[in-house]
Amino acid sequence: MNAAIALIISFPAVLLISLLFEGIDRKLHARMQKRIGPPVIQPFYDLIKLFNKGRVIPLTASVRVFEIMPMIAAAVSLLGASILLSGILFGLSMIGDLIVVMYLLAMSSIALMVGGSASGNPYSAIGFSRKMSMMIAYEVPMFIAVISVAFGSTPSLAIDRIIKFQANLGLPLAASRPSMSLAAAAFLLCMPAASSAIPFDIPEAKTEIIYGLLVEYCGPYLALAKIAKAASNFALTLLASIVFLYIPSLLWENAPLNSGISLSLCLTTALLIMFTTMTVPRTILARLKIGQALKFYWMVPLTLSLSSIILSAAGL
Amino acid sequence: MVVERNVEKEVEVEYARLRIPFGPVHPALKEPVSLRVSVRGEEVIDVDMVLGHVHRGIEALAEGRNLIQTLYLIERICGICSHSHTTCFIQALEEIGGIAPSERALYLRTLIFEMERIHSHLLLLGVMAYEIGFDTLFMFIWHVREKILDLFEKITGNRIHHAMNTIGGVRWNLTPQIASEINSCMKEMEKAVKYVRDIFTDGTVEKRICGLGVLDYSEALKLCVVGPTARGSGVDIDVRRDHPYAAYNDLKGNFSVITRRDGDVHARIEVRVLEIFESINIIRAILEKLPEGPIRPEENVLRLMRRIPEGEAVSLVEAPRGELFYFVKTDGKGGLRRLKVRTPTFSNLIGLKSMLLGCEIADIPVIVASIDPCLSCTNRVTIVDQRSGESKVVSLDALRRVVREK
Numbered sequence: 001m002n003a004a005i006a007l008i009i010s011f012p013a014v015l016l017i018s019l020l021f022e023g024i025d026r027k028l029h030a031r032m033q034k035r036i037g038p039p040v041i042q043p044f045y046d047l048i049k050l051f052n053k054g055r056v057i058p059l060t061a062s063v064r065v066f067e068i069m070p071m072i073a074a075a076v077s078l079l080g081a082s083i084l085l086s087g088i089l090f091g092l093s094m095i096g097d098l099i100v101v102m103y104l105l106a107m108s109s110i111a112l113m114v115g116g117s118a119s120g121n122p123y124s125a126i127g128f129s130r131k132m133s134m135m136i137a138y139e140v141p142m143f144i145a146v147i148s149v150a151f152g153s154t155p156s157l158a159i160d161r162i163i164k165f166q167a168n169l170g171l172p173l174a175a176s177r178p179s180m181s182l183a184a185a186a187f188l189l190c191m192p193a194a195s196s197a198i199p200f201d202i203p204e205a206k207t208e209i210i211y212g213l214l215v216e217y218c219g220p221y222l223a224l225a226k227i228a229k230a231a232s233n234f235a236l237t238l239l240a241s242i243v244f245l246y247i248p249s250l251l252w253e254n255a256p257l258n259s260g261i262s263l264s265l266c267l268t269t270a271l272l273i274m275f276t277t278m279t280v281p282r283t284i285l286a287r288l289k290i291g292q293a294l295k296f297y298w299m300v301p302l303t304l305s306l307s308s309i310i311l312s313a314a315g316l
Numbered sequence: 317m318v319v320e321r322n323v324e325k326e327v328e329v330e331y332a333r334l335r336i337p338f339g340p341v342h343p344a345l346k347e348p349v350s351l352r353v354s355v356r357g358e359e360v361i362d363v364d365m366v367l368g369h370v371h372r373g374i375e376a377l378a379e380g381r382n383l384i385q386t387l388y389l390i391e392r393i394c395g396i397c398s399h400s401h402t403t404c405f406i407q408a409l410e411e412i413g414g415i416a417p418s419e420r421a422l423y424l425r426t427l428i429f430e431m432e433r434i435h436s437h438l439l440l441l442g443v444m445a446y447e448i449g450f451d452t453l454f455m456f457i458w459h460v461r462e463k464i465l466d467l468f469e470k471i472t473g474n475r476i477h478h479a480m481n482t483i484g485g486v487r488w489n490l491t492p493q494i495a496s497e498i499n500s501c502m503k504e505m506e507k508a509v510k511y512v513r514d515i516f517t518d519g520t521v522e523k524r525i526c527g528l529g530v531l532d533y534s535e536a537l538k539l540c541v542v543g544p545t546a547r548g549s550g551v552d553i554d555v556r557r558d559h560p561y562a563a564y565n566d567l568k569g570n571f572s573v574i575t576r577r578d579g580d581v582h583a584r585i586e587v588r589v590l591e592i593f594e595s596i597n598i599i600r601a602i603l604e605k606l607p608e609g610p611i612r613p614e615e616n617v618l619r620l621m622r623r624i625p626e627g628e629a630v631s632l633v634e635a636p637r638g639e640l641f642y643f644v645k646t647d648g649k650g651g652l653r654r655l656k657v658r659t660p661t662f663s664n665l666i667g668l669k670s671m672l673l674g675c676e677i678a679d680i681p682v683i684v685a686s687i688d689p690c691l692s693c694t695n696r697v698t699i700v701d702q703r704s705g706e707s708k709v710v711s712l713d714a715l716r717r718v719v720r721e722k
Binding site (some may be wrong): 032033034035122123125126129197199201202205206207208209210254282283284285286288289290291293 | 334335336337342343344355357358410445446447449450451452455456459520521523524676677678679680681695
């Protein structure tokens with residue numbers, strides 16, 4: 001019961017923070033391009049405007065699927081982020097919630113894929129096939145990295161056990177052993193693709209396929225899709241920050257779990273991770289083609305995560 | 317609405333061959349053109365092109381106006397190479413009327429011409445960066461381009477439509493202060509463009525532009541492409557050198573014609589980047605050599621216009637996109653009997669199909685942008701009915717009828 005209440009409380013908090021994160025990302029991106037950029041709360045303005053717009057559903061769409069999928073996408077990615085946040089705030093955790101969060105985040109992408117391709121637009125069809133290839137490219141190394149973490153810490157799949165493990169160790173997991181560093185590197189390399197930022201925004205490349213899956217979405221549906229994206233980006237960065245780089249563990253012996261300070265430290269780390277894995281790449285790189293992206297993901301992060309699992313099995 | 321239903325059916329029937337409408341409204345296109353692309357997976361297997369979305373009937377409009385009005389009208393054919401159009405037109409008029417502009421006027425024309433080339437090439441390089449998803453480079457290049465536009469404003473009072481040319485000369489003189497400003501701007505420009513050149517040879521950019529949209533030498537010759545598109549395929553043509561106009565005869569030693577053999581997108585971009593350096597050289601030479609003298613005849617321009625006899629002339633200039641052709645036939649009463657404009661994009665669009673076949677969907681915008689299409693210049697009187705696929709040419713009378721009905 002408590003868990004349910006905590007989750008419900010953290011829902012609006014997650015929405016707020018994830019949109020702020022998006023705003024900060026846009027501002028930093030603009031500053032690096034010598035632009036003034038939008039105000040940090042621009043995503044809120046965008047959402048308010050989008051929710052007030054009319055709904056347009058293309059004639060070719062299968063209406064139910066097209067309407068429901070953005071809602072599912074927004075709901076599951078918000079839920080995934082709230083599980084993480086309430087995990088830090090209230091120390092709530094359950095067996096296997098690491099897998100649940102990863103599943104919810106993948107689910108949100110899949111929901112958008114299904115909804116977008118239900119629009120009947122040929123660009124969405126291309127976006128669908130590209131997103132499919134991209135998910136195969138980044139989800140595999142990402143999951144292997146997570147599994148390697150689960151083996152490498154206690155072993156456990158519960159997030160609070162992993163946090164406690166780091167707190168007892170007095171070190172973030174990524175710095176504890178070579179296998180964990182490799183897993184962290186693989187996970188972080190997968191982040192730009194998971195957040196579909198340039199250079200891996202291939203499924204929604206606007207100059208090529210006009211936002212692909214999102215091409216027919218407008219008004220409230222687009223707002224929901226944007227929430228889904230912002231929340232899942234936030235969840236990814238937060239996950240990376242608490243599983244791999246739990247900074248509070250450096251500061252105190254047996255760092256307190258559910259305090260405001262450790263939460264704010266985690267959020268700062270998450271912000272830094274977002275800056276390095278999403279904002280900087282999308283500022284300094286050009287978009288790759290789908291074949292090039294696949295090649296990169298199968299060559300580098302997959303090798304890293306596989307070697308991490310082998311090392312971790314060898315006890316390193 | 318009916319049309320959308322039809323599209324759905326096509327998609328369902330041709331399952332392996334998806335037909336996607338690339339344009340007329342597409343974020344990658346600055347101006348409307350419609351490419352109907354058939355793809356299998358990511359590979360492009362057929363391309364069909366439809367033009368005519370921005371036809372404005374400028375040639376017909378010009379025939380109902382006097383020469384000075386036409387001069388300002390044709391400046392609006394293109395928002396990027398407006399000075400090329402007026403220069404080409406005014407050259408034909410001066411040829412018919414036997415008017416020789418002063419040396420200084422010719423040099424000033426050339427100065428604006430080369431500045432326009434820099435601004436047009438920078439615009440394209442920015443668009444190119446945008447097409448490959450490199451927004452930062454796009455912002456940087458257009459930031460640099462602003463400096464040239466500011467210079468235009470200082471010299472002529474306008475950023476885009478400079479209205480520099482007039483019969484027998486130019487309308488604005490160059491003060492020594494502005495000349496020194498141009499000099500210092502060229503210094504900055506050289507530095508910035510060197511930086512841009514380095515980025516375009518960077519690995520992440522090269523991955524997207526090398527070996528793409530190849531148009532080989534023989535194909536380029538056969539299709540009669542012009543300008544940087546031809547020079548990127550190794551065809552060594554440049555109106556500035558082959559048929560010198562304005563002050564280019566004196567400036568022959570100050571620039572060289574850049575050609576590349578590869579014929580891919582990268583070659584076309586490289587040609588443009590290097591041409592910016594050549595343009596900077598020309599501008600420096602102009603500022604050095606600029607002769608003294610009047611910039612236009614004392615006589616009133618309307619009187620000059622009425623003195624132009626009946627006659628016809630052909631004029632050529634090297635616009636930023638390639639050879640621009642004008643055929644002008646005057647009626648001897650200050651008006652035009654016929655005006656024919658053939659823009660460089662018209663020649664280059666033909667090459668597009670052979671560049672696009674076999675590429676990936678991701679490459680379409682990059683290849684289309686690499687010929688620097690300027691479609692508002694190109695559109696002529698053919699109307700294509702998209703539903704039935706019929707094309708018909710609309711006569712002037714029919715156009716007039718439509719206008720009167722409105």
